[in-house]
Structures are given as C-alpha cells and as structure tokens.
Amino acid sequence: MAELILGVMISGRGSNLQALIDACASPDYPARIAIVIANIPGAGGLARAEAAGIPTATIAHRDFPTREGFESEISAALKGAGVELVCLAGFMRLLTPAFVETWRDRLINIHPSLLPAYKGLDSHARALADGVRFTGCTVHFVRPEMDVGPIVAQAAVPVLSGDDEDALAARVLAAEHRCYPLAVRLIAEGRVRISDERALIDRAATPDRALFNPAED
Amino acid sequence: MAELILGVMISGRGSNLQALIDACASPDYPARIAIVIANIPGAGGLARAEAAGIPTATIAHRDFPTREGFESEISAALKGAGVELVCLAGFMRLLTPAFVETWRDRLINIHPSLLPAYKGLDSHARALADGVRFTGCTVHFVRPEMDVGPIVAQAAVPVLSGDDEDALAARVLAAEHRCYPLAVRLIAEGRVRISDERALIDRAATPDRALFNPAED
Numbered sequence: 480m481a482e483l484i485l486g487v488m489i490s491g492r493g494s495n496l497q498a499l500i501d502a503c504a505s506p507d508y509p510a511r512i513a514i515v516i517a518n519i520p521g522a523g524g525l526a527r528a529e530a531a532g533i534p535t536a537t538i539a540h541r542d543f544p545t546r547e548g549f550e551s552e553i554s555a556a557l558k559g560a561g562v563e564l565v566c567l568a569g570f571m572r573l574l575t576p577a578f579v580e581t582w583r584d585r586l587i588n589i590h591p592s593l594l595p596a597y598k599g600l601d602s603h604a605r606a607l608a609d610g611v612r613f614t615g616c617t618v619h620f621v622r623p624e625m626d627v628g629p630i631v632a633q634a635a636v637p638v639l640s641g642d643d644e645d646a647l648a649a650r651v652l653a654a655e656h657r658c659y660p661l662a663v664r665l666i667a668e669g670r671v672r673i674s675d676e677r678a679l680i681d682r683a684a685t686p687d688r689a690l691f692n693p694a695e696d
Numbered sequence: 697m698a699e700l701i702l703g704v705m706i707s708g709r710g711s712n713l714q715a716l717i718d719a720c721a722s723p724d725y726p727a728r729i730a731i732v733i734a735n736i737p738g739a740g741g742l743a744r745a746e747a748a749g750i751p752t753a754t755i756a757h758r759d760f761p762t763r764e765g766f767e768s769e770i771s772a773a774l775k776g777a778g779v780e781l782v783c784l785a786g787f788m789r790l791l792t793p794a795f796v797e798t799w800r801d802r803l804i805n806i807h808p809s810l811l812p813a814y815k816g817l818d819s820h821a822r823a824l825a826d827g828v829r830f831t832g833c834t835v836h837f838v839r840p841e842m843d844v845g846p847i848v849a850q851a852a853v854p855v856l857s858g859d860d861e862d863a864l865a866a867r868v869l870a871a872e873h874r875c876y877p878l879a880v881r882l883i884a885e886g887r888v889r890i891s892d893e894r895a896l897i898d899r900a901a902t903p904d905r906a907l908f909n910p911a912e913d
Contacts, residue, residue: 595813596813
C-alpha cells in the first residue's frame with residue numbers, strides 16, 4: 480500500500496508532532512510527513528521536524544491582513560507538498576469553515592478530553608472540578624464547529640487522587656502520543672469510513688484492546 | 697469496623713441489587729442490606745431480596761395522593777430499618793428536593809454513563825449516535841438536579857464496532873455490577889469525604905487500578 484502523505488500544523492512545542500514523526504520512522508508505518516507548518520515563527524516543533532529531515536514552512540497569521548489570505552497560503556503549501564491528510568497538532572488558530580470544507584474528511588485534530596465532554600479550552604481544569612474519575616483524549620475529523628466531528632480514536636485515562644492540572648495533563652499527553660499515531664494508521668490503512676457523521680472503523684485486523692486503549696499498552 | 701446498614705430502592709428486576717446482595721454475602725464486605733423497597737408491586741428485585749432473606753417493603757407511588765406522602769413512607773421505612781446509606785438501584789421515580797435533602801450525602805445512585813456525559817434517559821443510544829469509543833457508569837451522591845452530584849466511582853467501558861443499544865447496555869451493566877459494590881465499600885470504609893461538592897477518596901489501601909477500573913478485573 481502506498482504511504483499516506485501527511486501535513487502537520489503546529490503552534491508550539493510539537494510533542495504530538497514528535498509522536499507522529501516517531502511513528503513514521505517505523506518501516507511498517509503506512510504514512511509519512513511531507514510538511515510541517517507553523518503559524519508561530521520559531522515554534523519549538525519546527526526544530527523537531529528539521530531534526531527529522533522534514534520540510535517546514537512558517538506561515539505567520541500576523542503577516543496576513545485577512546484570515547482567508549492566511550489560510551490560502553496554508554492550503555497552497557499543503558497542496559504543494561502533496562498532502563492527503565492534515566493533522567492539527569496543537570495548532571492554536573481557529574480555522575474558517577471555508578478551510579475546513581476544503582479539507583473535509585482529510586483534516587483531523589487531537590483534543591485532550593473524551594469528546595463530546597470538555598470541548599474547548601481548560602479541559603483538564605474542568606474535569607478536575609467535576610471530580611470525574613476518567614478523562615482522556617480524542618482524535619476526530621474537523622468540522623466548522625469547534626471540537627466536533629466524527630471520532631476516529633479515543634483513549635481513556637484515569638484521574639487520580641491528588642492530581643493537579645499539570646499531573647493530569649501529563650498523563651493525558653502520554654495517551655495522546657499513542658492515540659494520534661494509531662488514528663493516522665487506521666486512516667492510512669483505509670479502515671475508516673465516515674457514515675452519518677460517525678467514523679466507522681473496519682477493525683478486521685485490529686484487536687479491540689489495541690484500538691481502544693492505547694494508553695494501556 | 698461496624699457494618700454500614702444499607703437500604704436499596706428498586707423499580708425493576710434489580711440486577712444491581714443482586715450485585716450488592718452478592719457483595720454483602722462476602723464475610724469481609726463492610727456493609728449489609730437491611731431493607732429493599734420497591735415502588736412497583738411485584739418488581740423482580742423483590743424476589744431476589746426474599747431469596748437472600750432480606751426484609752422488603754412495597755411502597756407503591758400509585759397508592760399515595762401526593763409525592764410527599766409517598767416519600768415520607770419511604771423515609772419512615774428506611775429509618776425504621778436503621779438505614780445509614782440509601783442505594784438507588786434502578787429506582788425510576790424522580791425524588792423531591794425535600795427527600796434528597798433528608799438523605800443528603802447518605803443517598804447514592806448508579807447511572808449508565810460517564811457523568812457528566814449523557815445524563816438522563818437513553819444514555820447508550822446517545823453515546824452510539826455520537827460515535828464515542830468509551831462510555832461507562834457512574835456512582836454518585838444524589839442531588840436535587842437529575843444525575844448530578846459528587847462522583848464516588850466510575851468505570852470506563854469500550855464501545856465496540858457493531859454494538860447496538862442492547863449489546864452496549866449489557867457490557868456497561870457488567871461494569872455497573874462491579875462498580876456499585878466498590879463504591880459502597882469505599883463509603884462503608886469511611887474513605888469518602890465530600891468537599892466542595894466533590895467526593896474525595898482516601899485511597900491509602902486501594903490500588904488505583906482496582907478503584908478506577910472495576911470493569912477490567
């Protein structure tokens with residue numbers, strides 16, 4: 480099977496980008512990263528990409544008078560690199576419906592909660608305030624509404640007594656680093672089909688455990 | 697340690713009641729059921745209680761002109777049996793704020809979702825419609841608002857490809873049967889403290905795994 484060509488969009492240190500880079504380094508991983516785009520000059524993740532020999536582009540939203548201009552430049556860079564699937568990995572700009580529609584069903588994001596719970600910012604603080612015993616992370620196709628869209632993969636993560644936001648965030652982040660490469664693999668292997676706004680997984684060759692709780696590997 | 701005296705309120709077949717009966721049959725379980733109250737004459741759970749030698753009462757809401765009269769009778773029966781903790785186990789009548797306040801912090805419920813997600817009825821249908829990869833169950837202290845209150849224990853349960861509502865309900869129910877006795881044990885052992893409307897667990901002697909994912913025992 481041909482490799483799926485990925486573009487990764489970041490704003491910060493890029494720890495989920497690193498997880499994807501590491502996954503792609505494995506010979507049997509069915510995807511490769513063709514470009515990493517940052518909207519913040521000097522974002523930490525750019526150095527990770529460069530260290531892995533991956534082309535990068537900095538497209539700073541501040542350089543564009545309109546959101547449309549900014550996003551056209553991003554789309555052009557993605558298309559120029561032959562990108563088939565765009566992975567948001569800590570990309571901190573809201574995207575317009577036009578951009579989202581351009582990349583419909585070819586644009587995924589990772590969010591640090593078990594969506595639809597705790598959409599938006601401060602997921603961990605709100606989970607702690609509610610006293611929930613589980614939270615997690617979600618990889619989903621992007622839709623114009625924030626943190627909504629067909630769910631490709633989730634990982635459940637326990638909230639432990641005495642957790643503060645940092646401790647919980649670190650535990651969930653470790654799950655994110657397993658969940659994101661897993662979700663990309665499923666898509667790359669052609670095992671994800673969107674039907675009625677749900678992502679149905681053909682799991683012929685996937686043990687449920689591996690699929691559903693990468694955090695427990 | 698003295699045993700905690702439980703009252704269990706049911707409307708139906710009482711499968712969670714059976715899980716509590718079974719737990720209480722273990723010599724080292726720190727609680728016992730003093731009374732089972734049904735609001736539906738002939739509810740299946742009554743036979744389970746009788747088979748276990750537990751006193752029962754049928755207090756049919758239809759026999760009472762007012763909700764207050766119905767609930768006073770229940771409270772009287774619970775108090776008469778010396779109940780210290782009331783466990784709702786498929787009790788399908790909404791309780792008034794007055795009843796809830798009478799038993800505040802001594803009244804718990806089990807709900808088939810990872811609250812605060814999927815409050816109310818049809819939790820499983822809604823989880824399936826959303827395409828989530830995990831749901832679960834929650835034992836929580838009861839507050840006047842439905843399916844709100846400090847969370848004592850939760851279990852996460854995977855949603856599998858091809859699940860229908862019945863298949864998912866059966867898998868979650870199996871987790872409920874582990875989660876409810878666990879939550880009662882924590883309370884009976886004096887390890888649950890409510891602070892700022894969160895139930896904090898003193899887990900000195902409890903491995904996190906046992907506490908957090910009874911579904912995986």
